[in-house]
Amino acid sequence: MTPQESREFTERLEKAALLLLETEMYRKPDDLARRFGLPVPVVRYWWRKTDQITRPVDQSQLSPREVKSIRKASQTLEGWEKVKRYRPECGAKLTGGRRCKRSVVIRQPEGWSLGALADRCRLHGGLSKRPRKKAKDDEE
Numbered sequence: 235m236t237p238q239e240s241r242e243f244t245e246r247l248e249k250a251a252l253l254l255l256e257t258e259m260y261r262k263p264d265d266l267a268r269r270f271g272l273p274v275p276v277v278r279y280w281w282r283k284t285d286q287i288t289r290p291v292d293q294s295q296l297s298p299r300e301v302k303s304i305r306k307a308s309q310t311l312e313g314w315e316k317v318k319r320y321r322p323e324c325g326a327k328l329t330g331g332r333r334c335k336r337s338v339v340i341r342q343p344e345g346w347s348l349g350a351l352a353d354r355c356r357l358h359g360g361l362s363k364r365p366r367k368k369a370k371d372d373e374e
């Protein structure tokens with residue numbers, strides 16, 4: 235997953251989470267975070283950035299369009315579990331021409347604006363707060 239893809243993926247998670255909160259499918263950011271295994275501070279932050287006004291839907295009278303968008307949002311968020319488990323390899327160059335096989339790190343909540351997944355493992359700078367420079371790829 236490139237940094238760009240990680241950011242886009244994270245934006246999709248955010249949009250999906252906000253839809254489910256706005257429609258009151260989940261009443262609190264914390265409930266939603268727990269249900270989908272997302273970091274609570276991240277979901278709280280996403281929600282706080284909005285006007286926080288809900289427009290609850292009547293779950294027994296959803297239009298087909300609402301059903302579809304709610305289902306899609308849930309699926310997007312369920313996808314996070316899978317992404318968490320099967321993170322891409324770090325791929326940093328090691329001596330001897332091999333590449334690092336460790337999973338890339340999941341960023342700390344404050345780093346999620348850069349994308350939930352870093353492009354490197356813990357050892358190779360995945361937790362750094364700033365995006366890595368491209369040139370660094372070839373040093374390692």
Ligand SMILES: [Zn+2]
Pocket residue numbers: 324325326334335336354355356357358
């Ligand atoms: Zn690594």
